[in-house]
Amino acid sequence: MSFPTPSSPPDLVIKNRFLGFLIWQSIPSTMIYLFSKTLISAIVNTFTHSTNSNGSTTGRNPLLVFVPSFIGFISFFTFHLSQLLFSATLSVVASPQPERSASPLELAIGIFRLLVVPGDGDVGGRLPENDSPDFRRRVKVSVSFFMFAAASAAAGFTAAVSLCGVSLIDEYDCGFWLIERVGLRGFVVGLLFGLHYVYKRRWVLEFPIIQRPPYFSFKMELPSAARRAFRLSSAAFLLSAILTEILPHPFKSKLAMQKFFTEQIIFSIGIFAVFLCWELSHHLHQVLHTKRFIFAPPKGSAAAETNPSEHLLAALEESNPTSLLRYLAYLDLYMVCENNVDPWRRAAFFEETGETYKRVIAVCLRPLEHLSSRLGEGLGNSVGTAAQISNQLLSPTDTRLDLKYLESLNNFQLYAWCSKTVASLTAGSHREDKFGVAQLSGSNAAVISTLISCLLAIETITGKKTNLQSPNQLLGPAGIRWATVNTGRADAIASAKKRSGPVNSKAYAIADVLKNSIYQVVSAFHDEMLASAKAGMLEKEWVANGKPLFGSREILVQKLRLFLDFQAT
Structure with a gap:
């Protein structure tokens, strides 16, 4: 029987892990969204309170964020839509094997050859072959990187507006202008995160030899994910602030000093929350997709008694060399041989x-x-x-x-x-x-x-x-050992x-x-x-x-x- 087939478990494991990743990443994202929304509402309530005639202050209760409303539902939905966009493109760009992308110069030369210099011959021996499998592969990698960076920018725009812009629209004049300003900054920080992610090669899946439970691995990563999100969000916040200030009107700030500082505080909290969600999604993706999968029938079944290695060998021989399925098969084989796990499979x-x-x-x-x-x-x-x-x-x-x-x-x-x-x-x-x-x-x-x-x-x-x-090669005709030049x-x-x-x-x-x-x-x-x-x-x-x-x-x-x-x- 040919393997893998669309209905076979080893083939479905990648799809199931992807769907499980999309479901599980929504849980921490929801918790971070609710906490950040409450904190932002409290800050808006503190800095935009009104004073009554008797001198008392009134403001909105921060807990009103949990009260169902149409705007609140739209904000919650768009935030999770941005997380879904980031997570989906994260799975597209992730690869177990490091891939080299085509440089911008190579892409430009390839387009030039395609439009101006048709044919298979190389021009001057310097232009890349458009029909070369290696060149096409590197172009696909470059396109996937571009898609991830663009998706990160779009997700940053949507998440920033959902967290920060909607909270400020009722409290500031020119609310829609403020949403455009916050959205632009969200787009910039999302693009910076995507470029940094690609440049640091964080899209390469690393398979841990010591397999821990997913919950334990995820819990252990929380402090480091928070530190990384804080560093990246701080740098992205400063760069986006400089960019929006040097741009001409309408993106240049025209708010009062108190409202300007309120905007900065709210945006810094919002972008940290977005980056923390993305860092946790990245680690959750690594944990779920690099977990060992056992390519063997259940012990005691008829297939286990006749040929328990067929599923493993089929995955190793017939799957794509760069696919996650083949790497999981190599990991399973290594675990069986090196750690002496499942001796009955090793004996087979x-x-x-x-x-x-x-x-x-x-x-x-x-x-x-x-x-x-x-x-x-x-x-x-x-x-x-x-x-x-x-x-x-x-x-x-x-x-x-x-x-x-x-x-x-x-x-x-x-x-x-x-x-x-x-x-x-x-x-x-x-x-x-x-x-x-x-x-x-x-x-x-x-x-x-x-x-x-x-x-x-x-x-x-x-x-x-x-x-x-051999030592004999260092002896001369008279049996004298010649000294070698000391170049140590x-x-x-x-x-x-x-x-x-x-x-x-x-x-x-x-x-x-x-x-x-x-x-x-x-x-x-x-x-x-x-x-x-x-x-x-x-x-x-x-x-x-x-x-x-x-x-x-x-x-x-x-x-x-x-x-x-x-x-x-």
Whole structure:
């Protein structure tokens, strides 16, 4: 049966989580709206009270905000409509995989090519290909970012008018002019929030390995969300105030001093309430969409007895590579393999035919193979003198080399899941694989070869020398050991300058995960590997046949020997 189907639970989990997010985000938004509306009404009542003939003051009761009225209903409805608009576009722009968008210059050039220079040929080798899949993908990402920023601005306009403008329309002259002024400021602060959200890449979903209950995770985020909302609302308030003051009439303030300060206080409270709602919606979206989903039939059912891994493998193999469904499947697989959750599912991977095990290893190695191939294309797929000379020609402070690999290294959490999963399965096969499918299928050699190839590619872009030499190569014809030039200080200075770059921080993190994964496998099979090395069979049993994705088979064998001697650093 094809999977996923429209009626299958794994396919519906994304839709159900989205609908649940829309429902749950309305609860804190309603509470914040009522509290803010009461506070704003109290401030308006305090600063716009009237004085009777006997000197007493009268004003509206702040609790009248809870009394049903037509204007109150419209204000409440429009506020939640703005929250719904923000939440819906938040789900559109959110992605588990970091995506690179097209720059404004690339978009302008693409439009120019589409209108003026038809055809598939590149003009001068500089204009982007309109029909290129990568260019179309980046254009879609840019459009989604633009939609989110525009939706944030519209939501800010609507929420500001609902919270602040409606409260002031009965108390000020030219009430509709004041609504326009408040709406303009709400539009500006909403646009600033959207741009800041996109620029800080907060739309990338981060999957926690330690899965806490959603309520506990949401509760723990409340203080930090309030602090972040206060900082952002303060900056946005000042920028919007400056903008409205430099604009010509009718947006420039013409109120009395007391009413002017009242407007500022009310707007600051309103925009803080809006930002707090958005921050809580952002965190609630993260919590609900990154919660682990179990891709397995119920334990004890007929499907669990026959093939419990089919749902998981179908999600990994047939879903979109950048979809949330596939990332949830990788997370579920990682949890089963790394934390030994659901041992019956882990044991099902080592079934007699070996097909399930080979499919699991293949889907986990695919992202690492893709990473090695991309880095190999950028480096010319060489681990020797050519690659090092090419890197040395660039200045240590030159970032052109780093920016080339930045996009390939962004997806750290997927690479970490895949490397740890294959390492756990390979190491676990030493005691759990009763039929020997891991060794007989060649999966062990494929795992070691892919992990080492990927590690070599990562180490090459960080400037580490990977052309290993035997001690005999340093001996001259007369058996004299030639001294090598000491460039340690220069290499250390260059490495220190490059280490601060964004690429190297990600590269070192991925390299650490790969080393730990390789050491996990080597520790489990240490005795067998030592015996194979003494018999001269290490290359045959633990390195895959054919040309590696990066480097050569000789370098892979030498690197594996370093791990076997626990000298790889």
